[in-house]
Amino acid sequence: MLHSMLKRQLEQLNITDTSNPPDAVAWLLLLERISKSYTEAEQDRYLIERSLEISSQEMKAEIEERKKVENNLRKAQLDLQKQNRQLERVHEFLRETLERVTEVVRRNGTQSELLSYLQQAQAQFDDLS
Numbered sequence: 001m002l003h004s005m006l007k008r009q010l011e012q013l014n015i016t017d018t019s020n021p022p023d024a025v026a027w028l029l030l031l032e033r034i035s036k037s038y039t040e041a042e043q044d045r046y047l048i049e050r051s052l053e054i055s056s057q058e059m060k061a062e063i064e065e066r067k068k069v070e071n072n073l074r075k076a077q078l079d080l081q082k083q084n085r086q087l088e089r090v091h092e093f094l095r096e097t098l099e100r101v102t103e104v105v106r107r108n109g110t111q112s113e114l115l116s117y118l119q120q121a122q123a124q125f126d127d128l129s
Contacts, residue, residue, distance in 0.1 A: 006034070009030060010030065012033075013026045013030055013033075015030065089128055090125075090128055093121075093124065093125060097121045097125075100117060100121075101114065101117065101118070101121075
């Protein structure tokens, strides 16, 4: 069974009897058409391979870029979590400080007692920062 393309090429050259060789002119034309078909097939295959290679490189670059973005997002998330914990500690410190200062004022503590406590609180606050 002949390939459909080869059948068409033979028909275009009026070669109908495949059991007998064609004349020299028809034979040369047939060989040129077959050679042209091979050349076109090779070019098509090259273009497909090149296209796949370029697509593959682009996909690899995209994957690398996404990995970088994901890593940066993870780092940013960890940094935000760290900052959030720091803010929670500062918030708790300020709440406790306010409670203690309020207690000193309520029981009519001395000014030196209040200043001493505020200095201690300032030192602790500096350690948190």
